[in-house]
Amino acid sequence: MSTNESPEISPASGHVAAASADNADLKALIRTIPDFPKPGIQFRDVTTLLLDRGGFSSCVGRMAAAAPGPVDLVAGVEARGFLFAGALADRLGAGVLLIRKDGKLPGATIAEDYALEYGQDRIAMHADACAPDARVLLVDDLIATGGTARAAVRLLRKAGARVIQAQFLVDLPELGGAVALREDGVDVHALVAFEGH
Numbered sequence: 001m002s003t004n005e006s007p008e009i010s011p012a013s014g015h016v017a018a019a020s021a022d023n024a025d026l027k028a029l030i031r032t033i034p035d036f037p038k039p040g041i042q043f044r045d046v047t048t049l050l051l052d053r054g055g056f057s058s059c060v061g062r063m064a065a066a067a068p069g070p071v072d073l074v075a076g077v078e079a080r081g082f083l084f085a086g087a088l089a090d091r092l093g094a095g096v097l098l099i100r101k102d103g104k105l106p107g108a109t110i111a112e113d114y115a116l117e118y119g120q121d122r123i124a125m126h127a128d129a130c131a132p133d134a135r136v137l138l139v140d141d142l143i144a145t146g147g148t149a150r151a152a153v154r155l156l157r158k159a160g161a162r163v164i165q166a167q168f169l170v171d172l173p174e175l176g177g178a179v180a181l182r183e184d185g186v187d188v189h190a191l192v193a194f195e196g197h
Contacts, residue, residue, distance in 0.1 A: 027192040029055040064091040072134040081140035114151035132160035142170040146177025
């Protein structure tokens with residue numbers, strides 16, 4: 001399949017039928033940096049995929065094809081999620097909702113706390129960014145433990161949104177984030193998975 005072709009969705013599974021069943025073409029564009037940011041971590045660097053025009057276009061096309069039904073807003077999680085959210089919203093004819101670290105948005109906000117390995121953090125969105133019952137697609141580059149994504153879902157639901165799906169370029173299944181999101185009642189879709197963390 002060329003990067004200009006639209007991927008097809010398999011009616012049986014609802015998942016994208018791409019160049020290969022496991023999106024190996026996209027996976028090959030993601031660089032692994034060992035021992036970053038600390039020893040034992042295999043950092044999955046998506047910037048190498050972003051640098052490849054055809055790879056990025058194909059990635060966004062496959063994400064768009066996997067979106068369930070009409071989408072009102074694509075919510076991107078700071079910061080790499082913004083890159084995917086903007087491109088995906090353009091393909092889907094939707095608006096972009098920014099989910100940022102607390103204190104970064106200029107207007108009135110609502111916020112949600114979440115646990116880190118050592119401490120807590122907080123994400124926020126503009127209080128008026130989402131109409132009640134809006135169909136929202138959450139997107140980020142990677143899901144690991146799922147702490148930020150789960151907080152984003154709680155935040156969107158607090159605003160009255162219906163989170164119709166959470167999409168990621170990369171899933172690290174051993175860390176359990178996608179499973180935790182599914183347990184929270186969210187449909188999760190990732191284009192590629194990497195073993196380890």
